[in-house]
Each structure stands twice: as structure tokens, then as C-alpha cells.
Amino acid sequence: MVTKEIRQEPGFEAADIRISVVLPSYNGEAFIGQQLESILGQLGEQDELVVSDDGSVDGTVPIVKEYQRTDGRICLLKGPGQGIKRNIGYALRHAKGRYIFLADQDDIWLEHKVSRVLQAFEEQRASVVVHDARVFAGEDAAHIQMESFYAFRGSGAGVIKNIIKNSYIGCCMAFRRDLLEVVLPIPEQIEMHDQWIGILGDYFAGKSCFLPDVLLLYRRHGSNNSAMEHYGLGRMLRNRLVFLWCFGGRVWSKRRRKGAFGEM
Numbered sequence: 001m002v003t004k005e006i007r008q009e010p011g012f013e014a015a016d017i018r019i020s021v022v023l024p025s026y027n028g029e030a031f032i033g034q035q036l037e038s039i040l041g042q043l044g045e046q047d048e049l050v051v052s053d054d055g056s057v058d059g060t061v062p063i064v065k066e067y068q069r070t071d072g073r074i075c076l077l078k079g080p081g082q083g084i085k086r087n088i089g090y091a092l093r094h095a096k097g098r099y100i101f102l103a104d105q106d107d108i109w110l111e112h113k114v115s116r117v118l119q120a121f122e123e124q125r126a127s128v129v130v131h132d133a134r135v136f137a138g139e140d141a142a143h144i145q146m147e148s149f150y151a152f153r154g155s156g157a158g159v160i161k162n163i164i165k166n167s168y169i170g171c172c173m174a175f176r177r178d179l180l181e182v183v184l185p186i187p188e189q190i191e192m193h194d195q196w197i198g199i200l201g202d203y204f205a206g207k208s209c210f211l212p213d214v215l216l217l218y219r220r221h222g223s224n225n226s227a228m229e230h231y232g233l234g235r236m237l238r239n240r241l242v243f244l245w246c247f248g249g250r251v252w253s254k255r256r257r258k259g260a261f262g263e264m
Contacts, residue, residue, distance in 0.1 A: 020097030028105035029059035052091035054079035127205035168198030
């Protein structure tokens with residue numbers, strides 16, 4: 001497959017903000033404070049943390065507001081209240097940074113995550129950077145269940161590879177702002193927004209970098225345990241067919257926009 005580097009359209013310019021961390025939240029009071037601490041400690045003055053809350057009825061919003069009171073880098077949005085994919089898309093539209101990091105509300109960023117990912121962007125000239133994660137259970141970060149998410153998923157770049165078996169995980173991903181031109185809007189029909197972002201990056205930019213570095217502790221608990229389980233065969237086939245349909249439609253629509261991405 002021949003791909004070309006994405007080119008920004010006139011008027012689509014990166015802001016002065018260096019990094020936007022996009023964090024969708026929903027009833028995450030148990031762990032969101034710990035996650036905010038791990039993120040904010042790595043951000044610079046020219047960075048922002050965009051939290052889009054999708055209608056939490058617990059203490060999530062008050063916790064974020066308390067951090068926001070003393071840290072002007074936090075932008076708290078009222079999400080559309082229509083599920084994770086629309087909330088992610090909504091938050092991405094408000095992100096202003098040149099580099100966009102995705103984050104979950106209940107994980108823990110490890111030291112040097114930001115600096116190491118930014119280094120990979122520059123050294124590899126990548127459009128998408130994905131790093132490894134260590135998986136733990138519940139409240140105790142020392143209770144490691146899996147040393148490498150990469151090993152579990154057989155992680156690596158490639159359109160066909162990741163349609164067959166997705167190895168993109170949003171909480172371990174960052175991408176350049178110009179990729180938003182092909183990512184948005186995120187189709188409501190697809191199962192996973194992270195797979196969508198990663199594969200479109202592979203196809204249109206052809207420069208995904210998979211770092212072997214473990215830069216995040218991925219927390220498993222009662223609300224997200226199913227995220228690492230395999231679906232039944234029927235559902236997996238349906239998900240792939242739906243993804244292919246949406247993917248083909250996006251490729252066709254972008255190719256129709258004469259000159260949007262140069263010759264492909």
C-alpha cells in the first residue's frame with residue numbers, strides 16, 4: 001500500500017499549545033485523582049489537560065474542579081452524554097495541542113512518559129506513537145497481572161494486522177494534531193475509537209511507532225475488566241465488517257477531496 005504523509009489544509013494550524021491530554025470521564029471518582037496527579041506532574045506550562053465528563057453522578061466533577069482551581073492547564077468540558085466514542089470525539093474537537101495524548105480516568109502514567117513519547121515523535125518522525133503498559137488489578141499498583149500488554153496483544157503497526165487483531169490501546173497512544181483531519185468524526189457504528197485512530201494513521205500517514213517502553217500502569221477493575229476479554233466469533237466478525245465498511249467510506253471520502261492529502 002502506498003501512503004503519503006498527511007498535509008494540513010489552509011487554515012488548519014496547530015496552536016501554541018504543545019500537548020493536549022484528552023481524558024474522557026464518567027463516574028471515575030475512585031481513581032481519577034491519582035491519574036490527574038500522574039499526568040499533571042509531567043506537563044509543561046504550554047500544555048493542557050482536557051477532561052470531558054459525560055454526566056458523572058458521583059464525585060468525579062468536584063474532584064476535577066478542585067484540581068482546576070489551582071491549575072489553569074485543566075479544561076473541564078460537559079460531554080454530550082451519548083457514550084464514550086462521542087465523548088472522545090467531542091473532547092478531540094476542543095484539543096488545541098500539536099500532540100494529542102489519550103488518557104483513561106483510572107490508569108497511572110509512569111515517569112518520563114511524556115518526554116519519551118515526544119522523543120519518539122521527533123526521532124521516528126511518526127504520526128502515531130504507542131507504548132507498552134504493565135497491567136495491575138484494583139487499588140494496588142504493585143499487584144501486577146501482566147508485565148507487557150504488547151506481549152498479550154502481539155502489538156505492532158499495520159492496517160491489515162490491526163483489523164484482524166487490534167493492538168492499539170488508547171491509553172497508550174499519542175498522535176499528531178493533523179491526523180484529526182481524517183479521524184473525525186469517529187463513526188458511531190465502530191467498536192473501538194483507538195483502533196480507528198491507529199489504523200487511519202497507518203493508512204494515511206504510514207508512520208506509526210510502537211515503543212517497547214512500559215510507560216503506563218493499566219488498571220483493571222470491575223468497570224473495565226471486559227476490555228481485555230475476547231468477544232465471541234459472531235461479534236468479532238460483525239465488528240470487523242462494520243469497521244471495514246466505515247474505513248472504506250472514510251478513505252473514499254478523503255480521496256474525493258481533491259488535494260486534501262496530496263497524491264496517494
